[in-house]
Amino acid sequence: MTNNNHTYCTIVLFGATGDLAKRKLFPSIYNLYRKGLLSEHFAVVGVARREWSNEVFRQNVSASIKEANITAEEQDLERFLTHFRYLSLNVTNAASYQDLNALLCNVEEEFTIPGNRIFYMAMAPEFFGTIGSYLKSEGITNTKGWTRLIIEKPFGRDLESAQKLNDEIRHAFEEDEIYRIDHYLGKEMVQNIGVIRFANALFESLWNNRRIANVQITSSESLGVEDRGGYYDTSGALRDMVQNHMLQMVALLAMEPPIRLATEEVRSEKIKALRSLRPMTAEEVDQYFVRGQYGPGIVSGKEVPGYRSEEKVNPNSKTETFVAGKLLIDNHRWAGVPIYIRTGKRMKEKSTEIVVQFKDLPMNLYNKFEEQLHPNLLIIHIQPDEGISIVLNGKRIGASEETIPVKLDYCNNCEDGINTPEAYEKLLYDAIQGDATNFTHWDEVALSWKFVDIISKTWETSSVSFPNYESGSMGPKAADELLEKDGFSWWPVSKSSK
Ligand SMILES: NC(=O)C1=CN([C@@H]2O[C@H](COP(=O)(O)OP(=O)(O)OC[C@H]3O[C@@H](n4cnc5c(N)ncnc54)[C@H](OP(=O)(O)O)[C@@H]3O)[C@@H](O)[C@H]2O)C=CC1
């Protein structure tokens, strides 16, 4: 064996016949393989109830790779598929875990894998605790190698249920063996936030309340709830997007520089940032947060139904499909700087973007005195465009001394021949390497739930008039008023600003 044998492992995929496995995980594993980031010493054992044979499983894996438009050499794909095994198993049946153990020992011998096992829970969260406890009680975590648990969202639906779930999985796994996925942390430009901040004197010296007027984070989606109405109607945008992805981006933007890039140092700074979020009282929720639900409208030229007419959604649903909020971070660096967030479904376009608006200069030498200069902006384009723009003021060409805003654009995903790896690909690779930096620590999860619980509890008990925004718009009017009260407005998201 070479020195890399610490990465030789078996991925046990619970929920191997499901949507996530098909759309994201199989294509990601294949991409790692074809890039040479996975040695031949690996195996994937798919687990689900369906009575599939190894052959049927492999056909499905192969189809999912082709559907993901990955160019696959037939021979290469065939070799890749020999690493896949399938076991029909009901995860609630303790006895069948012995079959799993036998199969794992088998593939470990065949592919010379030293007992390293990743358990990936791509299943409904109600099974996470059961699987965790059987993995331990049936001796499957008892191997000569390492064991790691990758766990999907949602991680609970409030602090109490998240705590219960965490206690259950902690019976079988130590905190440092648990990899809680937040796929936004695998996105190229989310990972770039740290580099932009900590590798550029230009920004780090300005990254404080003396220079920054406000920060805006938008994650808009043009899709509705698609076929996930059943799940979404019990969740809503606050739990689905704000508790995890949005607050993770806030933490990365607000944290202090870590002393090193080690997992525990980065996490500890993110935890401090989340701890500094100003908590609200129930009475203050409406002052700081706005909720919305989409009605019918037109998206990309097509008529679409309102949320309440979607499949598996209660026709009188009070579930929010849009959230905007104003967050304050009570520490020395950020005191007084509002961080605005907004996210929603069936909005005008799909775009995730961060805008940092710098404070105006104390006086304007140019233009007319009563006119403000255009504020300097740093825009981090997370998706679909990936890149950075900086908006500065320049001189209008010609004799006048007038200034005009000038936009400097860097496009990350425009480089020829470079395909940004899919978030899941990067996160799977990290988990195989044992790098948990881009996964969420329990303390981050707990602090995020603590922050959103007060909002969800207040909303559950108060009345609301839904729908309150048209599909294809940028959300309810109240979301604009949230900023107008502070003298600001939302900067347009990428496509509409070009
Ligand atoms: N799909 C997505 O894009 C995303 C999903 N997630 C999360 O990932 C997880 C999985 O989601 P998704 O793939 O969409 O869900 P699916 O409903 O598509 O898949 C569920 C899987 O669980 C299996 N399963 C269900 N009950 C049992 C059982 N008792 N024993 C063994 N296997 C069982 C099903 O297979 P079978 O019926 O054959 O038993 C199937 O493989 C969820 O936690 C979800 O929130 C997170 C982000 C995005």
Ligand SMILES: O=C1O[C@H](COP(=O)(O)O)[C@@H](O)[C@H](O)[C@H]1O
């Ligand atoms: O976790 C989730 O994220 C997606 C949005 O992810 P993106 O990578 O497409 O921006 C969202 O649609 C889904 O509701 C939510 O569960």
